[in-house]
Amino acid sequence: MTEARKTKAAIRPANGRLAMTTPADLARIEAWEYAPAPEARDYLAIQPRYELFIGGRWRKPKSGRHFTTINPATEETIAEIAEADAADVDRAVGAARAAYDKYWRRCPPAHRAKYLFRIARAIAERSRELAVLESVDGGKPIKEARDFDVPLAAQHFFYYAGWADKLEWAFPNTRPRPLGVAAQIIPWNFPLLMAAWKIAPALACGNTVVLKPAETTPLTALRLAEIIEQADLPPGVVNIITGSGATGAALAGHRGVDKVAFTGSTEVGKEIARACAGTSKRLTLELGGKAANIVFDDAPLEQAVEGIVNGIFFNQGHVCCAGSRLLVQESVHDVVAELLHRRMQTLRVGDPLDKNTDVGAINSAAQLRKIEELAQSGDADGCTRFQTECDLPARGFWYRPTFFTGVSMSHRIAQEEIFGPVLSVLTFRTPDEAVEKANNTPYGLSAGVWTDKGSKNFKIASQLRAGVVWSNTFNKFDPSSPFGGYRESGFGREGGIHGLLPYIEARP
Amino acid sequence: MMTVDAVGLEERAADLAKRSIKKHAKIHGLRIAIACIDLTGLEGKDTPGRVAQLCRKALTPDSRDPTLPHVAAVCVYPSLVSAAKKALEGSDVKVASVATAFPSGQSSIAVKIEETKEAVADGADEIDMVIDRGAFHAGRFREVRSEIEAVKQACGPAALKVILETGELGTYDNVRRASQLAMEAGADFIKTSTGKIAPAATLPVALVMLQAARDFERRTGRRVGVKVAGGIRAAKQALQYLVIVKETCGDDWLSPAWFRIGASSLLNDILMQLWKERTGAYQSDEYFTKD
Structure with missing residues (x-):
């Protein structure tokens, strides 16, 4: 054992006992960062x-x-x-x-x-x-x-x-x-x-x-x-x-x-x-769409959070069936918001060609302006903004994965299609209220329902006026499954x- | 209790397994993995001589590369604790002992406690106990819990790892429930498997346990580590587990204090990969000592 190793900080468990520590604790010396893993593009011939x-x-x-x-x-x-x-x-x-x-x-x-x-x-x-x-x-x-x-x-x-x-x-x-x-x-x-x-x-x-x-x-x-x-x-x-x-x-x-x-x-x-x-x-x-992703208190919450992330941040939220309105039962609002915020911090935003990138670039400057404008209206309306804390590349069009809490149905960010990585979180108390709010939009392309209770899942799904309803999942596609809208x-x-x-x- | 959707869980685990870990991230990750290994010898034919050799490997995984960390612990049967302790004297490699009628857990609580005390008296720093799956499946959760509490008490200063034997629990909901129960009963680590039955550790199971541990810390302020064991033989698998730890619990869990991999042949595969990164070519396995 070298001295250098012995001086590495020991980690104390919360109970204060120095139990599981070994000085071979190289792991903590520096954070484990993934190396860039860019997909090769040199073979790709693009005509001028x-x-x-x-x-x-x-x-x-x-x-x-x-x-x-x-x-x-x-x-x-x-x-x-x-x-x-x-x-x-x-x-x-x-x-x-x-x-x-x-x-x-x-x-x-x-x-x-x-x-x-x-x-x-x-x-x-x-x-x-x-x-x-x-x-x-x-x-x-x-x-x-x-x-x-x-x-x-x-x-x-x-x-x-x-x-x-x-x-x-x-x-x-x-x-x-x-x-x-x-x-x-x-x-x-x-x-x-x-x-x-x-x-x-x-x-x-x-x-x-x-x-x-x-x-x-x-x-x-x-x-x-x-x-x-x-x-x-x-x-x-x-x-x-x-x-x-x-x-x-x-x-x-x-x-x-x-x-x-x-x-x-x-x-x-x-x-x-x-x-x-x-x-x-x-x-x-x-x-377009402004899909409701409905999370009940009896949902498998970890997987629901994955579904929320997939629903709104997949393809930078440039998805017509994106789950852009999260309707979460009030009793689990705080835990869902916390899990979501924590999960969002692990999203890797940046070079789209990197194989480890989760969220890429906004498609165009015009779209970025539209997203910024709508998100600012969320701030102005007094909603609370949460984002992925990450560095963004200096050039190109980027927007941090974002969600707003404290959103009401009457806010613009709850009504207009943002078509970007911005989620509006609303709450409900009863299944009827969830259905009413989910259907209270001129759109009707998709929806998500999260509950471990099968009968409730089918009942809610049948009441939603949306072309596609995903149960305990989101953004699933298959050529044999029809896709399209209501209204x-x-x-x-x-x-x-x-x-x-x-x-x-x-x-x- | 939070329920688990199997489809979504497995999807997430498969997604994380696709992370591309290359170049310096791979080298760094493999070094972390070595530091997190509980080098395990749990054969009926184990002897003090064999354990001494295992311990030597634990201290110096690769004599050609002295910069490598030593492993976290050596994991043996109770009867070999003193042999391991002797071989590891003066080092920081811990001695872990399986106990409580490993691997079945089918004996009386008195025997389990006695076995634990003996292992600790012989110098075990860590005890790997098994839960009573029979009681768990019969719905006697309080019994499972009180048994863990009793063994924890018998551990004294030694740390307690609680093996859930997830391959026998049947559902991810049960894994989550058993994790919860073990943590509340005082486990310092929750561990997937004995390695004696298949399936042993899987990525989705590890994910559920890490989520449970993370939530437990958030709620109680006490951090419990996670150990995966059984069937982890390839360096690539080890990296996949590290990715799941990092992205579920955060970078500060990437340490033997909070994460362990119970394995035996994994170590040599990691060494082989490290040499491959260094030289650009795979070396014959005869260059790696088989202890």
Whole structure:
């Protein structure tokens, strides 16, 4: 034993007895910090400029304009992206129409399945590359892109590939027919996954597609276009065009489109609904949410806290079904708040490409401003703010995981969708009050119920007006399970047999 | 009592097991793991000679690397306590003795107390007792508790580790309840397993026990340590347990004062990993002494 070792501080148990101490107590000398564990990205080839994928070819935009996409974690420019204007939209819709008439509507269902299986396998094979790209372009932690976004995207293609030649079985006594050209507009929170949710059922049912990814996160959709190209899909069956909201509006408003599917904000969803009104276009919308996560006093609280953390901090809270309103029974409010606060301190916020990062970068400067503004309204309304105490990187867009206590239903942070890592904690006393408060919102996308009592769990779940209710868990997804909203969270379902319906005419 | 949802618990444990521990974090973590080991010899054929060799290994895990810490304790049967004590004389490595009709716990309380007293008299610094699972399953919780209290009393100055034998408890709710009970009865450590039955320690079980210990400290101000034992043979597993300790209870629990790993073959795997980190290549296991 060296002297140095002997002088290491002994640790006294609370009872004051020096019992379990050994001087070989190197553990305490310095805190055990995880070393950086960055996912390699050097092999990832990103072109300096991307064009539009129309009719199976990469075309320069008629608009002649490009915009840049940046890495929100560093604010560095990654690539230039073509901006499609109305003429480009017209060309894309024309290509989709031609492909529909020429190949796709005539393509035997089993062959459609073959193409979808091919895409699914390619996504799985290139999963690492897609995950890194998703993380770099959108700011999400690599572990989420790797373990959630990309595998689930592949699973959706596998799942709907299976349906392609079984539509008559899915809808008995009908002759299921495709609709034609589907215009699909997707958000920036799960770029590749949303593309899969949209494209897979559309193709399985025999439609052709024009997809527009979000302005801030086009790269994985463009990589998907490369995969589709390599899968040898007939040209024009899938067209991927990039641009801003104006491009989306032109696409949704195009007269050659038979079906519009939109995932995004309720505000834009309403505009699209107005544009589609009075036309023959079929429409599905998957919009915002302000989900209630209800925790009863008989819940498994440790796991409920995990569910709360997952519900609001998963993907930096950029989740339409995020559990952004925590309704906790008043008798366990303090213990839940304490456990939550403690748990939040272990969240690792920072470099999205680090495999140990739990919370990545906010997707854009604009979104960060919106989160800041709403959180400040929580302060101004007198709510109490709790945050993860951590250093944030100097560059990039970041927001500390946050929750507010002392929130009332009338506060803005209890009503408006923040779409960031900010949780509002409200209390209730009885199950009826919990249900009333949970349903007291214009939205209705998802909800969570935490109680160890099975009968109560089912009873509460059946009273909630939400498209998805998670019992003793949160944010669970499966291609076979339908997802969609009530009321201002939209209509139509994605996933499962239900997800075929928006893309099919199922009449005798 | 706080209930445990098995699905959520196992998910969380699996999540934590995915932490990527590389480079200096790995080296640092493995050194902590060594310092937390209760180097265990619990074979029927153990002899004073074998125990002496085990103790030598405990003091100097790797003669080629004198900077490594010694392990926390050597864990033996009561009859070998004096041999271990002798071999470890003058060092800070503790002698831990299993007691109370280990591993079954199926004997009278009088015998258990006598056995404990004898081990302590022979010089045991720590006693690893087993709870009466039969009484626990029969719902005689008060009996389980009073037995722990009695053994604690018999320990005198020695610290008491209470083995819950979680593999026989059946549910995580039971693990949580038994943890609670043992801590309230005066345990200095709660321990997963005897290592004699499977399943022994698992990550979710360790997580439940750490949460229970953390909550107990918050409520009572008294900190109780956690020991995982049984089936931990790989350095990687040891790091996963350290991650769970760190992220559940905090950095200051990463110390032999509050966390132990009961193991025998684990030590050599850690040494092998440390040499691999140093040289970039795995060495033959013949370079590592098998004591």
